[in-house]
Amino acid sequence: xxxxxxxxxxxxxxxxxxxxxxxxNQDLVTIVPWTLIAQLCNLFIQxxxxxxxxxxxxxxxxxxxxxxxxAAIGDAEKAKEEALSMKNSYETSIxxxxxxxxxxxxxxxxxxxxxxxxxxxxANEQVVAMKAKAEKDxxxxxxxxxxxxxxxxxxxxxxxxxKVIGREINEKDHAKLIxxxxxxxxxxx
Amino acid sequence: xxxxIVGPKIYYEVPVDIPILGRFQITETLVVxxxxxxxxxxxxxxxxxxxxVEKISKRQAFAEMLVEMADKFxxxxxxxxxxxxxxxxxALFATSLVSNLISLTGLRSPTADLxxxxxxxxxxxxxxxxxKIKAGGVGGYLKGFTQPIALLTPFNILSELATPxxxxxxxxxxxxxxxxxxxxxxxxxxxxxxxxxxxIPGAVGDLLSNVPILAIGxxxxxxxxxxxxxxxxxxxxxxxxxTMYIANAAEE
Numbered sequence: 131x132x133x134x135x136x137x138x139x140x141x142x143x144x145x146x147x148x149x150x151x152x153x154x155n156q157d158l159v160t161i162v163p164w165t166l167i168a169q170l171c172n173l174f175i176q177x178x179x180x181x182x183x184x185x186x187x188x189x190x191x192x193x194x195x196x197x198x199x200x201a202a203i204g205d206a207e208k209a210k211e212e213a214l215s216m217k218n219s220y221e222t223s224i225x226x227x228x229x230x231x232x233x234x235x236x237x238x239x240x241x242x243x244x245x246x247x248x249x250x251x252x253a254n255e256q257v258v259a260m261k262a263k264a265e266k267d268x269x270x271x272x273x274x275x276x277x278x279x280x281x282x283x284x285x286x287x288x289x290x291x292x293k294v295i296g297r298e299i300n301e302k303d304h305a306k307l308i309x310x311x312x313x314x315x316x317x318x319x
Numbered sequence: 320x321x322x323x324i325v326g327p328k329i330y331y332e333v334p335v336d337i338p339i340l341g342r343f344q345i346t347e348t349l350v351v352x353x354x355x356x357x358x359x360x361x362x363x364x365x366x367x368x369x370x371x372v373e374k375i376s377k378r379q380a381f382a383e384m385l386v387e388m389a390d391k392f393x394x395x396x397x398x399x400x401x402x403x404x405x406x407x408x409x410a411l412f413a414t415s416l417v418s419n420l421i422s423l424t425g426l427r428s429p430t431a432d433l434x435x436x437x438x439x440x441x442x443x444x445x446x447x448x449x450x451k452i453k454a455g456g457v458g459g460y461l462k463g464f465t466q467p468i469a470l471l472t473p474f475n476i477l478s479e480l481a482t483p484x485x486x487x488x489x490x491x492x493x494x495x496x497x498x499x500x501x502x503x504x505x506x507x508x509x510x511x512x513x514x515x516x517x518x519i520p521g522a523v524g525d526l527l528s529n530v531p532i533l534a535i536g537x538x539x540x541x542x543x544x545x546x547x548x549x550x551x552x553x554x555x556x557x558x559x560x561x562t563m564y565i566a567n568a569a570e571e
Contacts, residue, residue, distance in 0.1 A: 154329055160433065161434060164340055166434040176356050180413060184363040198373075
């Protein structure tokens with residue numbers, strides 16, 4: 131109990147003024163009202179001290195950290211939302227671009243189809259027209275050839291006939307006869 | 320050999336008699352109590368200086384852990400609505416713990432004086448009663464004594480009073496037993512070393528036999544139980560019962 135010497139000496143000046151110095155021990159098990167009241171006060175003083183010096187600063191710092199964490203989480207959520215909205219806008223733009231491209235391709239295909247159809251139709255028409263023209267030409271040529279041949283044959287026949295009968299047959303007078311002859315030849319040939 | 324196990328020393332007595340309360344005495348209990356308060360407060364100040372929000376020191380982590388443990392203990396035992404009891408229970412626990420452990424330094428524990436525990440128990444009793452009155456009103460509180468039948472009223476009053484008395488005496492008894500055992504042990508070890516070293520013949524033996532050589536080391540083993548274990552345990556039990564009693568009182 132030497133450690134208490136310090137306290138004894140500090141309390142010494144009080145003791146000197148005291149009318150009666152006490153140097154005895156309290157009973158081992160007893161209730162001393164004043165000591166009890168003092169200890170009661172001590173407990174409340176301790177309560178205030180611990181509240182002021184431990185709980186208040188620590189609670190403040192915990193509160194601050196919570197606020198900081200909340201702010202960080204809020205920021206992260208905001209960033210996430212922004213990213214999501216950006217993603218959405220990108221997706222919509224990509225989708226619209228895709229549909230546009232599809233449209234363009236479809237249009238092109240349609241155009242190509244119609245164009246090719248038109249070309250084919252035109253070609254067909256041309257072919258038909260050419261064919262018709264060719265046929266017409268051929269027919270004409272043929273008629274022409276036939277007519278020429280007729281004329282040739284007519285004149286040859288008249289020549290032959292003239293030579294045979296010895297006199298020149300008047301073409302005009304016998305045109306009818308010649309035509310008849312040729313037609314008969316044409317049919318038979 | 321006389322073994323004297325006595326109460327705390329009285330350093331000074333204010334020579335004024337006050338009716339009923341008697342004289343104010345500055346005893347070992349009070350002086351060590353003030354020392355305990357000083358230690359706790361300085362510890363709190365040391366723990367909480369230079370607090371930071373980020374990149375905290377180990378010291379701050381420990382302080383935060385203490386506060387969170389106190390929160391968890393009180394809220395776990397009493398529920399969220401008793402959050403305001405956290406500093407009280409923490410003060411009770413810290414005071415009790417440091418008071419119990421200060422005996423390790425050779426000082427006399429303030430908790431080895433019934434007045435200390437009685438003061439705490441009175442506070443707890445007042446809190447219990449306040450919670451009961453808050454829960455059921457004054458009428459409900461008084462009516463509670465006649466339950467289940469009026470015949471049991473004296474016993475109910477007794478059991479009500481037994482709560483703080485048992486609370487105080489449990490803590491006090493455990494700490495006092497440590498003091499008594501330690502006193503006996505030191506005396507016994509002094510006697511044993513006296514006899515042992517007295518075997519050395521001549522003046523050397525006479526001189527050495529006054530040194531309680533066995534008192535070095537051996538009491539440390541017992542102190543593990545009587546100071547550390549009992550000290551921590553009793554502080555914990557006291558706070559545990561306090562929270563339980565108050566929470567139960569509010570539920571009734």
